[in-house]
Amino acid sequence: xxxxxxxxxxxxxxxxxxxxxxxxxxxxxxxxxxxxxxxxxxxxxxxxxxxxxxxxxxxxxxxxxxxxxxxxxxxxxxxxxxxxxxxxxxxxxxxxxxxxxxxxxxxxxxxxxxxxxxxxxxxxxxxxxxxxxxxxxxxxxxxxxxxxxxxxxxxxxxxxxxxxxxxxxxxxxxxxxxxxxxxxxxxxxxxxxxxxxxxxxxxxxxxxxxxxxxxxxxxxxxxxxxxxxxxxxxxxxxxxxxxxxxxxxxxxxxxxxxxxxxxxxxxxxxxxxxxxxxxxxxxxxxxxxxxxxxxxxxxxxxxxxxxxxxxxxxxxxxxxxxxxxxxxxxxxxxxxxxxxxxxxxxxxxxxxxxxxxxxxxxxxxxxxxxxxxxxxxxxxxxxxxxxxxxxxxxxxxxxxxxxxxxxxxxxxxxxxxxxx
Amino acid sequence: xxxxxxxxxxxxxxxxxxxxxxxxxxxxxxxxxxxxxxxxxxxxxxxxxxxxxxxxxxxxxxxxxxxxxxxxxxxxxxxxxxxxxxxxxxxxxxxxxxxxxxxxxxxxxxxxxxxxxxxxxxxxxxxxxxxxxxxxxxxxxxxxxxxxxxxxxxxxxxxxxxxxxxxxxxxxxxxxxxxxxxxxxxxxxxxxxxxxxxxxxxxxxxxxxxxxxxxxxxxxxxxxxxxxxxxxxxxxxxxxxxxxxxxxxxxxxxxxxxxxxxxxxxxxxxxxxxxxxxxxxxxxxxxxxxxxxxxxxxxxxxxxxxxxxxxxxxxxxxxxxxxxxxxxxxxxxxxxxxxxxxxxxxxxxxxxxxxxxxxxxxxxxxxxxxxxxxxxxxxxxxxxxxxxxxxxxxxxxxxxxxxxxxxxxxxxxxxx
Numbered sequence: 001x002x003x004x005x006x007x008x009x010x011x012x013x014x015x016x017x018x019x020x021x022x023x024x025x026x027x028x029x030x031x032x033x034x035x036x037x038x039x040x041x042x043x044x045x046x047x048x049x050x051x052x053x054x055x056x057x058x059x060x061x062x063x064x065x066x067x068x069x070x071x072x073x074x075x076x077x078x079x080x081x082x083x084x085x086x087x088x089x090x091x092x093x094x095x096x097x098x099x100x101x102x103x104x105x106x107x108x109x110x111x112x113x114x115x116x117x118x119x120x121x122x123x124x125x126x127x128x129x130x131x132x133x134x135x136x137x138x139x140x141x142x143x144x145x146x147x148x149x150x151x152x153x154x155x156x157x158x159x160x161x162x163x164x165x166x167x168x169x170x171x172x173x174x175x176x177x178x179x180x181x182x183x184x185x186x187x188x189x190x191x192x193x194x195x196x197x198x199x200x201x202x203x204x205x206x207x208x209x210x211x212x213x214x215x216x217x218x219x220x221x222x223x224x225x226x227x228x229x230x231x232x233x234x235x236x237x238x239x240x241x242x243x244x245x246x247x248x249x250x251x252x253x254x255x256x257x258x259x260x261x262x263x264x265x266x267x268x269x270x271x272x273x274x275x276x277x278x279x280x281x282x283x284x285x286x287x288x289x290x291x292x293x294x295x296x297x298x299x300x301x302x303x304x305x306x307x308x309x310x311x312x313x314x315x316x317x318x319x320x321x322x323x324x325x326x327x328x329x330x331x332x333x334x335x336x337x338x339x340x341x342x343x344x345x346x347x348x349x350x351x352x353x354x355x356x357x358x359x360x361x362x363x364x365x366x367x368x369x370x371x372x373x374x375x376x377x378x379x380x381x382x383x384x385x386x387x388x389x390x391x392x393x394x395x396x397x398x399x400x401x402x403x404x405x406x407x408x409x410x411x412x413x414x415x416x417x418x419x420x
Numbered sequence: 421x422x423x424x425x426x427x428x429x430x431x432x433x434x435x436x437x438x439x440x441x442x443x444x445x446x447x448x449x450x451x452x453x454x455x456x457x458x459x460x461x462x463x464x465x466x467x468x469x470x471x472x473x474x475x476x477x478x479x480x481x482x483x484x485x486x487x488x489x490x491x492x493x494x495x496x497x498x499x500x501x502x503x504x505x506x507x508x509x510x511x512x513x514x515x516x517x518x519x520x521x522x523x524x525x526x527x528x529x530x531x532x533x534x535x536x537x538x539x540x541x542x543x544x545x546x547x548x549x550x551x552x553x554x555x556x557x558x559x560x561x562x563x564x565x566x567x568x569x570x571x572x573x574x575x576x577x578x579x580x581x582x583x584x585x586x587x588x589x590x591x592x593x594x595x596x597x598x599x600x601x602x603x604x605x606x607x608x609x610x611x612x613x614x615x616x617x618x619x620x621x622x623x624x625x626x627x628x629x630x631x632x633x634x635x636x637x638x639x640x641x642x643x644x645x646x647x648x649x650x651x652x653x654x655x656x657x658x659x660x661x662x663x664x665x666x667x668x669x670x671x672x673x674x675x676x677x678x679x680x681x682x683x684x685x686x687x688x689x690x691x692x693x694x695x696x697x698x699x700x701x702x703x704x705x706x707x708x709x710x711x712x713x714x715x716x717x718x719x720x721x722x723x724x725x726x727x728x729x730x731x732x733x734x735x736x737x738x739x740x741x742x743x744x745x746x747x748x749x750x751x752x753x754x755x756x757x758x759x760x761x762x763x764x765x766x767x768x769x770x771x772x773x774x775x776x777x778x779x780x781x782x783x784x785x786x787x788x789x790x791x792x793x794x795x796x797x798x799x800x801x802x803x804x805x806x807x808x809x810x811x812x813x814x815x816x817x818x819x820x821x822x823x824x825x826x827x828x829x830x831x832x833x834x835x836x
Contacts, residue, residue, distance in 0.1 A: 071755035268491065283544070
């Protein structure tokens with residue numbers, strides 16, 4: 001049984017702590033509820049630049065001094081800008097909790113965004129954009145984003161050269177002022193730590209950090225635009241991506257969706273691995289996964305294969321999705337459920353996993369959810385549930401992206417009926 | 421406190437290491453086979469990796485489908501991988517499922533390498549090779565090894581070449597398998613919340629009847645080549661610049677020092693980061709200590725816009741020279757120790773991570789180390805010991821430079 005403390009600090013930070021006796025590290029994640037969706041349309045790439053710049057100088061530290069201070073306590077930390085949030089993750093030995101929170105508060109509350117560092121980070125981002133051409137799967141994702149998610153959620157972290165050129169230091173400062181305040185932050189903590197100690201130290205360092213009023217909890221709508229997109233590129237393999245709408249993490253059908261994905265792509269005995277790779281030798285990599293912004297969910301299939309096998313791979317992928325509704329066996333369902341539940345238990349030995357899990361729960365559900373409650377939801381999924389899910393969430397419109405030397409041979413409309 | 425692990429060797433030579441982790445709920449088990457790409461003959465380059473794929477394809481007891489299904493019935497996090505000098509198969513499960521996990525892994529080690537699956541899996545491996553050719557970093561690293569270790573088995577890629585994989589027969593693979601996958605060439609590691617006596621009993625039951633092959637190592641230490649090579653490839657936008665310099669082999673304090681030097685030079689918050697990346701010269705510049713039992717190399721590695729090759733190369737060389745000539749600062753060494761302390765504490769709580777650490781120790785040191793022992797060795801790294809290391813493995817050595825990307829740079833290099 002996991003006991004959580006879930007509350008809101010007087011400063012406005014909503015937090016959850018999972019005490020884990022005898023753990024040797026403390027892990028926490030601070031999420032500021034502002035991601036790429038908050039970028040002005042003519043400043044795409046802003047959040048990535050902000051995440052790269054926020055720790056490069058504060059009122060009391062240069063970027064290097066701050067990095068050195070983190071190293072003095074052996075902290076492992078990272079900053080990542082996503083669609084809807086920017087995440088600050090830290091792992092330290094428990095005796096250094098107070099100092100790491102002080103340093104995180106320094107960079108979150110007192111960044112100076114030095115002009116010279118901004119110039120460098122903009123230049124590096126443009127170089128990354130250029131070298132994205134060397135990353136086939138990354139390029140494929142970039143092509144899929146806008147048609148699967150729409151103009152807001154489908155943005156690419158790096159933006160475009162023109163929008164990067166438009167970003168100024170003042171933009172960073174204004175964006176930071178607008179979104180970085182305690183009421184717009186979620187905190188998750190796991191480790192051998194007293195929850196009172198956690199609340200005391202975060203309140204001490206984040207009190208009066210902007211408005212305590214909760215903000216940033218609204219979902220951003222997806223704009224799904226089914227179509228077939230191909231880009232010719234000199235590659236050894238063709239990248240194939242398929243996407244269609246699913247349900248979001250709070251939807252009652254979400255457990256059924258996750259189990260369906262497990263049946264498709266959960267382990268090496270799953271359908272895609274078995275039918276596409278093991279039986280036909282069409283690919284080395286094949287996978288199915290979901291991406292769930294708040295309020296929406298998208299299902300993806302992906303594979304890469306040499307051009308002569310592209311059409312066969314594509315149709316096998318569709319065939320496997322289509323037959324799901326007809327022939328799931330109880331044994332297959334049980335095996336998939338065991339995989340999900342066992343993975344939850346083994347991952348539970350990792351303090352960092354706990355911290356990430358709680359952060360995700362706070363973001364999607366507004367509360368931490370115990371492993372028991374999660375397990376219970378999955379355990380109750382039946383074949384009927386999955387069939388009902390498949391019937392009520394049809395795959396009648398899809399986005400299909402291919403990148404490589406060869407477009408799909410047959411005229412592929414975005415209805416998958418032709419593959420049935 | 422007594423050591424938390426049990427060491428045992430079965431009569432057939434199978435070595436066993438078990439570490440008890442009473443505070444966790446899971447357990448990991450894995451076989452390390454002391455064989456990899458460097459144990460192959462040139463016409464069969466890639467056989468170790470292809471064999472690793474085939475090990476999932478069937479035994480006298482299980483059809484390939486049963487192998488993966490049985491793994492998944494346990495909810496195991498399982499996989500396998502091949503390197504230059506080892507092949508590893510592992511599974512991470514709930515503690516109650518450990519015996520079943522060991523049984524499946526042990527059964528896999530008795531593969532029949534089914535003929536009917538051989539061609540199909542060859543296609544999968546060829547697809548993996550094709551995928552690697554679309555990844556510039558993979559291309560660059562294979563090219564670097566090919567040139568640095570020219571004439572030595574470490575020169576060929578782990579995946580093999582299209583031609584060698586296409587030409588390989590099942591009989592050739594079978595002969596390699598029989599010779600290399602024998603208990604006297606294997607190690608079985610278990611870490612987690614386990615009862616060691618029950619685990620040993622289980623292992624004896626599953627592996628005790630295996631016959632040793634009497635295989636002996638034929639590995640010859642490589643001579644690293646100095647030189648400069650360019651692989652011009654118009655299809656890529658960026659240029660990879662990589663310099664290799666001889667370094668300490670795996671295992672022991674010298675390897676820890678080499679790893680610390682790599683961190684100070686090109687890890688997070690390193691000299692490369694502040695003096696190269698944060699000047700806008702390169703989005704990625706890093707240093708790694710790359711190690712084998714009998715040799716090691718310091719890899720200085722960066723990517724850049726093609727027009728910046730010279731600057732990136734010169735900047736990496738300059739940082740290496742500064743450390744070589746001027747040494748490192750006490751605060752830099754202290755930072756490495758502090759970071760390592762946290763990462764070891766984090767890894768020590770997960771059975772799968774302890775499994776891989778124990779495998780490293782057994783392969784390169786011949787004995788396991790506790791986390792405390794690892795920490796005490798990290799604490800032995802000092803400014804003076806780094807300076808002493810530099811006299812043995814100078815970072816000012818010419819080493820080998822490779823350049824991969826659209827630009828023919830340096831123009832005086834050997835082109836491929």
